[in-house]
Amino acid sequence: MSTAAKSKLFVALDVPTVSDAEALVARLGEEVTAYKIGLELLFGGGIQLAQKLKRDGKQIFFDMKLLDIPNTVEKATANIAGLGVDYLTVHGTDRKTLDAAVMGRGSSRLKLLAVTVLTSLDQADLVEQGINGTTPSQLVVRRALLAKAAGFDGVIASGLEAGDVRAAVGPGFFIVTPGIRLQAGPHQDQTRVVTPKLAIESGASHLVVGRPITTASDPADVARQVVADIAAAAA
Numbered sequence: 001m002s003t004a005a006k007s008k009l010f011v012a013l014d015v016p017t018v019s020d021a022e023a024l025v026a027r028l029g030e031e032v033t034a035y036k037i038g039l040e041l042l043f044g045g046g047i048q049l050a051q052k053l054k055r056d057g058k059q060i061f062f063d064m065k066l067l068d069i070p071n072t073v074e075k076a077t078a079n080i081a082g083l084g085v086d087y088l089t090v091h092g093t094d095r096k097t098l099d100a101a102v103m104g105r106g107s108s109r110l111k112l113l114a115v116t117v118l119t120s121l122d123q124a125d126l127v128e129q130g131i132n133g134t135t136p137s138q139l140v141v142r143r144a145l146l147a148k149a150a151g152f153d154g155v156i157a158s159g160l161e162a163g164d165v166r167a168a169v170g171p172g173f174f175i176v177t178p179g180i181r182l183q184a185g186p187h188q189d190q191t192r193v194v195t196p197k198l199a200i201e202s203g204a205s206h207l208v209v210g211r212p213i214t215t216a217s218d219p220a221d222v223a224r225q226v227v228a229d230i231a232a233a234a235a
Contacts, residue, residue: 005227008234009033009209010206010209012209018045018048021041024214033057036210059087060087061089077100086110088110092114092147095146095149098147112151113152114156115155116155121136140158154205158179159199174206175204181194196229197229200234
């Protein structure tokens with residue numbers, strides 16, 4: 001399978017322990033070249049696992065969703081950059097937070113991705129938060145433009161908004177899409193979901209896939225299917 005297509009897939013290691021993650025990585029073998037480590041695993045030895053996976057030649061995406069006062073975001077980003085991981089998420093709610101992350105990244109090769117609107121949220125959730133008069137899609141685009149202006153490398157956005165984001169930001173800007181579900185798969189706690197092929201065709205540059213792969217009886221086979229969809233959509 002195309003190396004380029006493989007590099008567009010991040011498998012989410014959303015498991016409770018390092019031993020669970022290592023077992024999954026072993027089952028996936030060479031079918032997967034990039035992994036996302038989120039908060040669940042991070043506090044269970046995820047940093048050490050990330051460093052090991054880096055030594056094994058894998059790309060590592062720290063899904064930390066930083067949001068704090070600018071000084072804290074800057075210093076945290078600097079420390080994360082020093083770990084040598086490849087991608088980091090920061091909440092894209094305001095310019096001060098985004099600017100702080102860019103300052104913290106400095107001259108490192110760390111790529112910054114702004115979280116626009118979580119894929120678990122819908123219109124009713126925005127209203128509940130006091131965000132009225134705007135749709136999830138409109139808010140995603142607004143925050144994507146803010147992130148680009150701040151010097152971020154890309155955003156996290158649902159495949160449902162990927163086309164609108166791509167039209168707004170143009171080429172060369174990462175659109176990393178979670179909430180990916182296979183055609184017949186359950187949605188679990190996600191509300192704004194798409195298939196791998198539709199996400200790429202809509203403008204996504206990378207996909208984050210968790211449970212459809214990690215809970216499969218043959219995760220390597222499902223990963224191959226996802227990569228094949230990516231390759232077909234990008235052809």
